[in-house]
Amino acid sequence: MWPGRWRRVIPGGFPRRYHDRMNPVTSPQGWPGRVRRRVRRAWGMLHTSALVLALLLSPSSYRRENRATLARHVYLGTAPLLPWFTVLVALASLVVIRIVVVTAASYGLSQYALEMVVRVLVLELIPLTAALFVAVRCTLPAGVELVALRGRGGFEALRARGVDPLVTEVVPRVLAGLFAVVTLAAVSCVVSLVLAYLVVHGLTHAAFDSYTRKVGQVFNPAVTLIFSLKTVFFSLAVSLIPMVSSLHDPGSGKVQALPELQGLVRMFLLILLIEVASLMGNYY
Amino acid sequence: MAFKAALLMLLVALLLSASVAYLLYARGVFERTQKLVLLSDDSEGVVVGMDMTFSGFALGRVNRVELSPDGNVRILVDVPRRDAHWLRQSSVFTMERGLVGGTRIRAFSGVLTDPPLPDGAERRVLRGDATAEVPRLLNAARDLLANLQAMTAADSALNTSLAHVQDVTGRLKGPQGALGLLLGNEADARKLIATLDRTNALLARLDGLAAKADTQVFGDQGVMPETRATVVQLNGLLADARASLKKVDAVLQEAQTIAVNTREGTADLAALRAEAESSLRKVEHLVNQINRKWPFARDTEIKLP
Numbered sequence: 001m002w003p004g005r006w007r008r009v010i011p012g013g014f015p016r017r018y019h020d021r022m023n024p025v026t027s028p029q030g031w032p033g034r035v036r037r038r039v040r041r042a043w044g045m046l047h048t049s050a051l052v053l054a055l056l057l058s059p060s061s062y063r064r065e066n067r068a069t070l071a072r073h074v075y076l077g078t079a080p081l082l083p084w085f086t087v088l089v090a091l092a093s094l095v096v097i098r099i100v101v102v103t104a105a106s107y108g109l110s111q112y113a114l115e116m117v118v119r120v121l122v123l124e125l126i127p128l129t130a131a132l133f134v135a136v137r138c139t140l141p142a143g144v145e146l147v148a149l150r151g152r153g154g155f156e157a158l159r160a161r162g163v164d165p166l167v168t169e170v171v172p173r174v175l176a177g178l179f180a181v182v183t184l185a186a187v188s189c190v191v192s193l194v195l196a197y198l199v200v201h202g203l204t205h206a207a208f209d210s211y212t213r214k215v216g217q218v219f220n221p222a223v224t225l226i227f228s229l230k231t232v233f234f235s236l237a238v239s240l241i242p243m244v245s246s247l248h249d250p251g252s253g254k255v256q257a258l259p260e261l262q263g264l265v266r267m268f269l270l271i272l273l274i275e276v277a278s279l280m281g282n283y284y
Numbered sequence: 285m286a287f288k289a290a291l292l293m294l295l296v297a298l299l300l301s302a303s304v305a306y307l308l309y310a311r312g313v314f315e316r317t318q319k320l321v322l323l324s325d326d327s328e329g330v331v332v333g334m335d336m337t338f339s340g341f342a343l344g345r346v347n348r349v350e351l352s353p354d355g356n357v358r359i360l361v362d363v364p365r366r367d368a369h370w371l372r373q374s375s376v377f378t379m380e381r382g383l384v385g386g387t388r389i390r391a392f393s394g395v396l397t398d399p400p401l402p403d404g405a406e407r408r409v410l411r412g413d414a415t416a417e418v419p420r421l422l423n424a425a426r427d428l429l430a431n432l433q434a435m436t437a438a439d440s441a442l443n444t445s446l447a448h449v450q451d452v453t454g455r456l457k458g459p460q461g462a463l464g465l466l467l468g469n470e471a472d473a474r475k476l477i478a479t480l481d482r483t484n485a486l487l488a489r490l491d492g493l494a495a496k497a498d499t500q501v502f503g504d505q506g507v508m509p510e511t512r513a514t515v516v517q518l519n520g521l522l523a524d525a526r527a528s529l530k531k532v533d534a535v536l537q538e539a540q541t542i543a544v545n546t547r548e549g550t551a552d553l554a555a556l557r558a559e560a561e562s563s564l565r566k567v568e569h570l571v572n573q574i575n576r577k578w579p580f581a582r583d584t585e586i587k588l589p
Contacts, residue, residue, distance in 0.1 A: 071289035079292060183296045213342050216310030220333050
């Protein structure tokens with residue numbers, strides 16, 4: 001709750017409280033101050049994101065003493081999700097493929113069914129689903145863990161021992177999120193392609209050449225590039241934003257929304273922007 | 285844990301590598317191809333990556349679409365060498381646009397024993413556009429509907445004709461029937477019926493007349509036996525006439541002979557006349573000479589007593 005929002009300004013008079021029982025603490029600068037504060041906060045988050053990305057790309061983050069932590073986070077972030085997600089995606093894909101194929105056949109457009117399935121499922125739905133699944137099951141809980149760690153003073157303790165908490169606590173979680181999104185998306189795409197082949201052609205290898213040709217037609221260089229970039233940006237969005245939001249939890253006595261909720265909103269917004277940009281790139 | 289993580293990362297790396305390799309294979313990167321250039325005047329609907337089919341099988345892939353300096357469209361198609369034997373020098377290439385779906389490029393090889401199509405061959409593609417026919421079809425349909433509307437309008441000729449036909453059939457069903465329809469009123473129909481009755485009576489009388497005429501003509505004392513006898517007599521007369529004519533013919537021949545003789549005699553008379561004229565000229569000449577030499581005869585006047 002920001003009390004400043006509930007203030008009423010009477011033209012020519014003094015600002016007064018909305019209710020007598022409410023806290024009269026308000027920002028002395030008004031809305032320019034709030035905007036400035038938000039810009040400063042956004043800039044700080046961007047700076048932290050750049051720092052984490054630089055640490056991700058830096059070989060020093062993958063030193064021997066960090067490898068065990070990295071491996072643990074990567075494995076625990078991906079392996080438990082992989083079977084369930086694959087099964088769920090397989091079921092959903094089966095339903096979508098069946099609907100598309102049957103509908104296309106009823107309109108006499110069977111030759112376009114496969115292309116549509118590949119475009120809708122593999123190019124659009126699966127990367128988005130994988131990113132959201134990883135966000136909900138992996139990176140948002142990891143952000144909450146970081147907030148709790150900071151609350152317990154874990155970061156200060158690490159710094160006191162001469163260990164950078166960004167390297168030991170943040171980078172492994174971000175890497176786990178990145179790897180999980182890419183792995184889940186890749187496995188699910190392969191499963192969907194196999195299911196599409198089986199639903200359309202059945203258990204035979206006779207149609208492999210024509211199917212491969214169709215897939216090749218869909219995955220032209222531009223579409224492949226956009227698909228790859230979209231998956232990478234999705235993984236960055238769902239991995240970085242919860243961690244960075246948890247690092248920028250103000251916690252200075254003001255009543256604030258939960259950092260994971262703010263991170264979720266930011267993440268959804270960014271995912272939406274990436275999806276819109278990819279659609280524009282593919283179809284305009 | 286580290287081993288499991290490494291194994292997982294290795295599997296994912298393998299999966300990604302295999303996916304990339306499959307996509308490259310699907311895009312035909314590993315295929316040995318030969319070029320085929322299709323020339324057209326319009327590239328609408330042709331996109332890079334679309335298939336060229338032969339008997340429904342994908343045979344090549346459009347690699348590039350460009351404009352030539354003369355304004356024609358050059359569609360560069362990559363044909364895998366293992367499938368290139370289906371294309372022959374006599375192959376025909378078509379580009380069709382249906383009402384639904386995109387443009388299709390198709391190849392037809394009628395004579396598979398012809399020499400194979402060389403690498404980089406240029407062929408003109410035949411275009412067929414179903415949508416181009418739509419405006420013409422719409423115009424024709426509009427004309428047809430306008431004509432139909434004009435035909436079925438309340439004051440149209442067809443409707444008027446049908447009304448007349450209905451009137452006619454109504455009058456046919458009436459008491460006067462077809463006669464009333466043809467003649468227009470009842471009095472004329474009655475007249476016609478009276479005429480028919482009288483005609484019938486006349487025919488009955490004509491029948492009696494014909495019987496009598498038969499007797500008169502073909503009876504024992506009829507015209508025909510008399511005629512036959514007359515003909516016999518005429519035959520005899522004709523025989524006599526033929527004999528007379530033969531005699532006349534002989535007379536004519538004799539007359540012809542006489543005429544020939546007379547012609548010859550006439551020719552002799554001419555010679556004789558010429559001689560007589562010559563003798564007279566000589567006598568005249570002689571008389572003239574005597575007159576010149578005779579001194580007394582100056583007075584040429586003849587005095588009649």
